[in-house]
Amino acid sequence: MGARTSRRQFLAGAAGAGASWLILRDARSARGFAANQRLNVALVGVSGRGSWFVETIPRIGENVVAACDVNEQRAAAAFQKLPDVPKYRDFRRMLDDRQKEIDAVIVATPDNTHAVISAAAIRHRKHVYCEKPLTHDVAEARAVRELARQHGVATQMGNQGTATADFRRGVEIVQAGVLGTIQEVHVWNTGGSGARPKPQGEQPVPTALDWDLWLGPAAWRSYHPDWMRWHTWRDFATGQLGNWGSHSANLPFMALKIASLWDSEGGAPVEKTLSFKAEVSETLNDNFPRWESVRWEVPARHDLPPITIQWHNGYQPGRERVEELIGRRLDWGDAGDRKWLEHGGCLIVGSEGMLRATEHNTRIFLYPEDKFAGFEGPSPTLPRSGSHEREWIAACKGGPRSLSNFDYAGPLNEFLMLGNVASRFAERLTFDVSACKIMDHPEADAALRREYRPGWSL
Secondary structure (H helix, E strand, O other): OOHHHHHHHHHHHHHHHHOOOOOOOOHHHOOOOOOOOOOEEEEEOOOHHHHHHHHHHHHOOOEEEEEEOOEHHHHHHHHHOOOOOOEEOOHHHHHHHOOOOOOEEEEOOOHHHHHHHHHHHHHOOOEEEEEOOOOOOHHHHHHHHHHHHHHOOOEEEEOHHHHOHHHHHHHHHHHOOOOOOEEEEEEEEOOOOOOOOOOOOOOOOOOOEOHHHHHOOOOOOOOOHHHHOHHHOOOOOOHHHHHOHHHHOHHHHHHOOHHHHHOOOOOOOOOOEEEEEEEEOOOOOOOOOOOEEEEEEEOOEOOEOOEEEEEEEOOHHHHHHHHHHHOOOOOOOOOOOOOOOOOOEEEEEEOOOEEEEEOOOOOEEEEOOOOOOOOOOOOOOOOOOOOHHHHHHHHHOOOOOOOOOHHHHHHHHHHHHHHHHHHHHOOOEEEEOOOOEEOOOHHHHHOOOOOOOOOOOO
């Protein structure tokens, strides 16, 4: 089956995007599954981060039944570990050919193609695990979340710190009121790319690479290897907000119930708008600022008061504020052990204490340290899973929903990607959560989504 046929089928499926919502409560609704039956998993993207799943899925007792990568040279080592598994370049052809064999799909590609691959898998009624960030932009996150609800599949975004005991304990500590009234939240990392010259000229496409598929829905441009340093370019990447914010902002976002702004069922808050603004080293359309500071003003959520969340990426005043609050310098490779131990993370500041989490939110620390010496915390309210992948697999087999399912991860991703919009305009903006619209700036509103090139669609 050629790529043209697969693409036509893929686009034909898009016609049903507006179908009425049939929200199914667990994965059994999508496909019956015995708890002890092995899950048949397809991998899309098996080099880089994707190589983790090549070994992890068999190790935890599930089957890899198909593998897909657009770059056969980078994928060679992974493909060698899967000698009997069918290999593909085009995920659409894989989904068509292996429709009856695949139960679930793991997406571990560059940010640019997360949404189109996840959406295609969901339309084939496959469970989906998508690496962070969930999508490249705000509108994609909304679309993928709604698709997952419509088709009743089990989902998980790959911010693995969510599975750790310290993450869940941190959420419980905040929600139990141990820190008192939350007054401010800081999330940080060490900076962006700054301006980069666009690659000039055209070079021959390596025979091992499908350049068209690598570009995905992004605008066409001639091949140049510098484009494949993709973390630098807005067309393909999401900057540090996607790369690290998906981890570091996760704990405060969950603990402070910010995703409830996206709820459409009983008890939703009256005000469903977010105001936000960025300060940046420079406004860039192609790359990311060297430093940025984004401030979101989050309205009240049910019984929780309004809160301000601040992102400091390479922003020295933000770093200084966090260091002032905890009473010492952070280790950004230039302080303390000089091992980059604290180059990213979050700090939740309350009237009765503070909680700091590491960049992946896998460890937490309470301040003042003497006040919380020997503190054990409230009784658990969240389940302990110990493995992000196992939690998702259990959900695929009809178990409880995983904690970073798309109903949660979608709003988290929208929230973070609003920061990327803010960094392009450096003006105060207001986002209508229900309408998925920036209310006061047409150009910024247009930046919530991107124009797909012909042949690509959600």
